[in-house]
Amino acid sequence: MEAIRAVNVVKSFGAVRALDGISLEVAPGELFFLLGASGCGKTTLLRCIAGLETPTSGGIFFGEKDVTTMPPHKREAAMVFQSYALWPHLTVGQNIAFGLEERKVPKAEIKKRVEEALEMVQLPGFGGRSIDQMSGGQQQRVSLARALVVKPKCLLLDEPLSNLDAQLRVEMRREIRRIVKENGLTGIYVTHDQEEALAMADRMAVLSRGTIGQVGTPEEIYRSPRTTYVAHFIGETNLTPGEVIETRDAFCMVRTPAGPIVGRLTDPGWQPTPGEQVKLSIRPEAWRLTPLPGDNIIPGQLSERSYLGQRIQYWVETQAGRQQIVEMNPHQLHEPGNTPVNLHVRHDDVVILKS
Numbered sequence: 530m531e532a533i534r535a536v537n538v539v540k541s542f543g544a545v546r547a548l549d550g551i552s553l554e555v556a557p558g559e560l561f562f563l564l565g566a567s568g569c570g571k572t573t574l575l576r577c578i579a580g581l582e583t584p585t586s587g588g589i590f591f592g593e594k595d596v597t598t599m600p601p602h603k604r605e606a607a608m609v610f611q612s613y614a615l616w617p618h619l620t621v622g623q624n625i626a627f628g629l630e631e632r633k634v635p636k637a638e639i640k641k642r643v644e645e646a647l648e649m650v651q652l653p654g655f656g657g658r659s660i661d662q663m664s665g666g667q668q669q670r671v672s673l674a675r676a677l678v679v680k681p682k683c684l685l686l687d688e689p690l691s692n693l694d695a696q697l698r699v700e701m702r703r704e705i706r707r708i709v710k711e712n713g714l715t716g717i718y719v720t721h722d723q724e725e726a727l728a729m730a731d732r733m734a735v736l737s738r739g740t741i742g743q744v745g746t747p748e749e750i751y752r753s754p755r756t757t758y759v760a761h762f763i764g765e766t767n768l769t770p771g772e773v774i775e776t777r778d779a780f781c782m783v784r785t786p787a788g789p790i791v792g793r794l795t796d797p798g799w800q801p802t803p804g805e806q807v808k809l810s811i812r813p814e815a816w817r818l819t820p821l822p823g824d825n826i827i828p829g830q831l832s833e834r835s836y837l838g839q840r841i842q843y844w845v846e847t848q849a850g851r852q853q854i855v856e857m858n859p860h861q862l863h864e865p866g867n868t869p870v871n872l873h874v875r876h877d878d879v880v881i882l883k884s
Contacts (some may be wrong), residue, residue: 531592531605531682531715532557533578538587540573540739547573549739550587555732560709560716562726565736566762571719572687574736578717579608579685591683602631606683607676611691613668615660621647621671622656628679646674649708666697673708684709686718690725702729723763727751735759751812753795757882760810767816769809769849770884773801781881783807787827787849792879799883806884813855815878818843818863818870825876831868845870 533555540548547570555561563571576582578589580601588597596604607628615624622643629639647653650670655663663671669689676684686705690698706729709716720726726733727747735742735750735758743750743759754760757768771783771790781801782791792809794800801807818831829847841862843854852872863870 532590533683533715533717534588534590535574535578536588536590538574538577538584538589540570540577540582541585547739548577548584551736551739551741552587553734553741553744555715555717557715558710558713559731560706560718560729562730562733563717563719563736564721564723564726564733564763565742566721568738569736570739571721571736575685575687575717575719578683579606580604581608604683605681606685607679607681608685608687609669609672609676609689611688613672613692615668615671615675617660619660620656621652621658621660621663624660624671625656625675625678628675632679642678642680643674646678649677649712650674650704665693666701669693669701670704673705677708677712682715684714684716686716688720689718690720691722698725705729727763735762737762754810754880754882755796757808757810757884760880760882765813765853765855767809767811767813767850767852769811769852771807771809771849773803773805773807775803776801780876781807783809783881785809785827785849787829787847790825790827790849790874790879791876792881793877794881796883801881801883808882808884810880810882811852811874811878813842813853814857815874816845816852816854817873818854818856819873823873825879826871826873828869828871831863831865831870834863834865836862845872847872 535551535553538548538551565571577584588595625643625646626639650673652670690701730747732746734744737758743755750763760766769785771785774782774784779794782789827847829845831843832846833844835842840855840857841859845852
């Protein structure tokens with residue numbers, strides 16, 4: 530179990546700067562996610578941590594040790610790839626044993642550790658099977674076992690579940706988190722799947738164009754985004770423009786085309802002034818179609834709905850723009866067709882962001 534730090538890491542490929550001065554720290558034993566759209570730099574950062582890329586400037590530290598220029602096999606980190614990277618001509622056991630053989634571990638010790646690794650990933654007795662006899666989910670477990678058998682201090686995962694179907698992804702989420710926690714590993718996991726990150730991470734960093742937009746727990750990132758990019762990327766949100774009327778403590782009243790809305794500030798370093806242009810982020814599930822007493826009520830017309838079983842999506846046309854609303858397991862369905870409605874949202878479910 531070891532802390533991992535990136536200190537002002539820059540990585541350029543010719544004229545393209547993939548990482549632009551990134552600094553972050555992953556605590557020992559933490560399962561930390563790097564999240565962002567394609568091309569944001571998350572895989573490049575992971576490869577720098579793994580030693581597969583060398584930063585143009587800045588440093589990578591495992592504990593207090595500077596590993597910036599250290600080769601991958603000396604870092605006590607193991608990597609799990611999106612493609613599994615298994616040898617098809619070797620058995621399951623031989624694939625798992627490969628790293629130990631490269632390290633000249635005695636044969637008796639290899640046999641014992643391969644069996645232990647198979648137990649960890651819940652594949653006992655599968656060592657003699659060929660890779661093409663294994664399902665996609667089983668191959669991913671073999672890939673994990675191969676990483677774990679070398680007893681790393683850090684486990685690095687590059688979109689390991691993207692090739693699995695939806696049901697297997699949910700199952701493997703639990704397995705990967707269990708393996709990291711039971712083995713006392715520090716884990717760094719790259720994905721573009723927001724639901725995966727929210728379900729598994731202790732903390733996460735949202736990247737954009739080679740920089741970090743925000744670091745926090747899943748709850749912090751979802752409930753208290755600090756930028757419109759983070760709010761829009763993590764989950765779904767309604768972004769509405771407005772103008773500040775007044776700011777009081779951590780709350781702000783904003784003038785919108787549909788009327789005044791009160792919301793909260795999430796960036797402690799920003800205090801908007803009257804007249805400043807801002808954006809309101811309101812999650813679809815925060816809107817209520819049945820108003821409660823108080824303010825933050827805007828009128829609209831229900832124009833469309835989509836029934837999804839456990840939830841229903843509505844679209845409501847308002848003076849502040851089209852709003853998406855989600856109701857979970859509703860007992861009563863509202864009929865679309867320009868039906869007049871009044872939307873209500875609580876103050877702390879409205880996030881005020883820089884425009």
